Amino acid sequence: MIRTVTSTPYTDQKPGTSGLRKKVKVFQQANYAENFVQSVFDVVEDKAGATLVIGGDGRFLNREVIQIAIRMAAANGFGRAIVGRGGILSTPAASHMIRKRGAIGGLVLSASHNPGGPDEDFGIKYNIANGGPAPESITDAINARTLDIDRWLTVDAADIDLDQDGEVMVGDMPVEVVDPVEDYAALMETLFDFDAIRASKLTMAFDAMSAVTGPYATEILERRLGFAAGTVRNGTPLPDFGGHHPDPNLVHAHELYETMMAPDAPDFGAASDGDGDRNLIIGRHRFVTPSDSLAMLAANAHLAPGYAGGLKGIARSMPTSAAADRVAAALGIPAYETPTGWKFFGNLLDAGMATICGEESAGTGSDHVREKDGLWAVLLWLNILAVRGESVDAIARDHWAKFGRNYYARHDYEGIETPRADALMAALRASLATLPGKQFGDLTVETADEFAYTDPTDGSISRNQGVRILFTGGSRVVFRLSGTGTTGATLRVYLERYEPVGGDLDRETSDMLASIVAAAESIAGIAQHTGRSAPDVVT
Incomplete structure (x- = not known):
C-alpha cells in the first residue's frame, strides 16, 4: 500500500558537484532526507519497472537512509532495487554495479572524504545509467523540485535485513542484497x-x-x-x-x-x-x-x-x-x-x-x-x-x-566566512585584465583568466571554473572555491612550477614553490581577505 506523506520544502537542498552534503543533524530533520530522495525520484524519467542501485560508505546514518530509500523506491514504481550487503558499496563499485546490471541509476550515500559520525557529515548523490554522477541538467532539475515539493511517497513495510544476501519483497518491488565486492x-x-x-x-x-x-x-x-x-x-x-x-x-x-x-x-x-x-x-x-x-x-x-x-x-x-x-x-x-x-x-x-x-x-x-x-x-x-x-x-x-617535473602543491583555507571568500574571488576577477606582463619576484605573468570549458561532446559551456594565473615557462597558480565542504567556504590555491628536463628535478617541493606561494599572496591578498596567515591543509 502506497502512503503519501505531506511535506514542506527545505531551501538548502541544492546538490553540489558531488550531490547533497550536510551535517548529519541536518539530514535528521523531519522529512529532510525523504524530501531530497523524492525530488530525485520525481526527476528520474522512465523509472517504472527500472532497476535502482543503492549503497554507501558505511558512515553514520547510512543504514537508516537506505531503509527509507528502499521503501520510497517501492512506492515510486521502481521494478527492482539492488543493495550492497551491510549497506556497503564503494562509489566505483556502485558505478560498476549500475553499468553491469543495466540500472537506470543509483543512490550513493556518502560524503566522500569528509568525516563521519553523529556530529559530522552525510551525503546523497544520484548517479545516472552510465554509472557516473548526474549532469548539471539533472541536478538543476532536482534542486528545482526540492523548492516546491509538497509530499513524498513510501510503503508501509518493515526494515529488511541488510546483512543477509538474497531477495526479499518490499511492497511489490523485489530487493536484492548482494555481495558488494564480488563483481x-x-x-x-x-x-x-x-x-x-x-x-x-x-x-x-x-x-x-x-x-x-x-x-x-x-x-x-x-x-x-x-x-x-x-x-x-x-x-x-x-x-x-x-x-x-x-x-x-x-x-x-x-x-x-x-x-x-x-x-x-x-x-x-x-x-x-x-x-x-x-x-x-x-x-x-x-x-x-x-x-x-x-x-x-x-x-x-x-x-x-x-x-x-x-x-x-x-x-x-x-x-x-x-x-x-x-x-x-x-x-x-x-x-x-x-x-x-x-x-x-x-x-x-x-x-x-x-x-x-x-x-x-x-x-x-x-x-x-x-x-x-x-x-x-x-x-x-x-x-x-x-x-x-x-x-x-x-x-x-x-x-x-x-x-621534466611539475612541482605541485595545494593549499586549502577551510571554513572561511562565505562573504570573505566571495570578496577575494571578486577582487581577483576584477584584476585579471591588469595582470599580464606584471612581475612577481622572478615570475612574469603571461596570461590570466577565469577558466571556462566547452564540452567537446555536446557543446555545453561551463563558466566560472576557477581563476588561472599562468607565468612564462609553464608555472602557474590557480584559485578556486570548493563545493565539497558543509560549512563556510574552502579556498583552494593550486601551486605549480615546471622544471624542464635537465633542470633541478629532486628538490624539496616547498623550496621550489616558495616564489609561487609569494606571488599568490601578492596577487590575491589571501591574508587581507581571510585573516589567515597560513593554509589549514597542505597537500
Whole structure:
C-alpha cells in the first residue's frame, strides 16, 4: 500500500558537484532526507519497472537512509532495487554495479572524504545509467523540485535485513542484497595481471582508513593477490571512521607516511578515502603527488593487460598539474582540461575520447567505470611495479628525466566566512585584465583568466571554473572555491612550477614553490581577505 506523506520544502537542498552534503543533524530533520530522495525520484524519467542501485560508505546514518530509500523506491514504481550487503558499496563499485546490471541509476550515500559520525557529515548523490554522477541538467532539475515539493511517497513495510544476501519483497518491488565486492573484484581481474603481481613478491601497506575500501582491499590484496595478512590496515568500515578524517593525504594518513619513510619500509604504500574513489600513492621514501601519479600511470598503462592496446586520450581537471599533458603529447594522443567534477570526464569516456582521467584531489580512474577509483589506481601501480621490477622512486626519477617535473602543491583555507571568500574571488576577477606582463619576484605573468570549458561532446559551456594565473615557462597558480565542504567556504590555491628536463628535478617541493606561494599572496591578498596567515591543509 502506497502512503503519501505531506511535506514542506527545505531551501538548502541544492546538490553540489558531488550531490547533497550536510551535517548529519541536518539530514535528521523531519522529512529532510525523504524530501531530497523524492525530488530525485520525481526527476528520474522512465523509472517504472527500472532497476535502482543503492549503497554507501558505511558512515553514520547510512543504514537508516537506505531503509527509507528502499521503501520510497517501492512506492515510486521502481521494478527492482539492488543493495550492497551491510549497506556497503564503494562509489566505483556502485558505478560498476549500475553499468553491469543495466540500472537506470543509483543512490550513493556518502560524503566522500569528509568525516563521519553523529556530529559530522552525510551525503546523497544520484548517479545516472552510465554509472557516473548526474549532469548539471539533472541536478538543476532536482534542486528545482526540492523548492516546491509538497509530499513524498513510501510503503508501509518493515526494515529488511541488510546483512543477509538474497531477495526479499518490499511492497511489490523485489530487493536484492548482494555481495558488494564480488563483481568489482572480478572486473579488476580483467584489467590487471594478477599472476604477475603475485609473482613479484612485492610488500605493501594499505590504509583503508576505517572506511568502505576495507572489504575490497582485503579481498583483492590479501586473498586474491596473496599479500600478507595485515597488509590492509583499518580495514573494517566504521560509522565514524574510527574518529579519523578519511581523506588520503599526508596530513590524515600520516601513520602510513611514517611507515613508508622508515628504514624498513615496504615496497609500496597506498590509502583510500571514505567512499573508495580517492587514493594516496607512496613508495619507499618517495611520495607521489596525485598529479604525478596520473602522468606516471598514463605513461605506463600499456604494461597492464586492460590497457595494452594504448590510450585514446588523457583528461585532467583544470587545477591538476600539466604533467599528464606532456605524456599525452609524447604518446600522440589528445589531452583534455576540464572543470573539476567527474561528470565532465564521463562525457569524454562515454564518447570514447579518453581512457584515463585524473584530478589533483587524489582521484584517478579509467573507462572501466564512470567514477574515480582508488583501488584501481593502486592495482595499476602494482601491475607497473611488477612488470618493470623497479621501485616507485626509480620510476618517478625516470619519468622526470624524460618529461621534466611539475612541482605541485595545494593549499586549502577551510571554513572561511562565505562573504570573505566571495570578496577575494571578486577582487581577483576584477584584476585579471591588469595582470599580464606584471612581475612577481622572478615570475612574469603571461596570461590570466577565469577558466571556462566547452564540452567537446555536446557543446555545453561551463563558466566560472576557477581563476588561472599562468607565468612564462609553464608555472602557474590557480584559485578556486570548493563545493565539497558543509560549512563556510574552502579556498583552494593550486601551486605549480615546471622544471624542464635537465633542470633541478629532486628538490624539496616547498623550496621550489616558495616564489609561487609569494606571488599568490601578492596577487590575491589571501591574508587581507581571510585573516589567515597560513593554509589549514597542505597537500
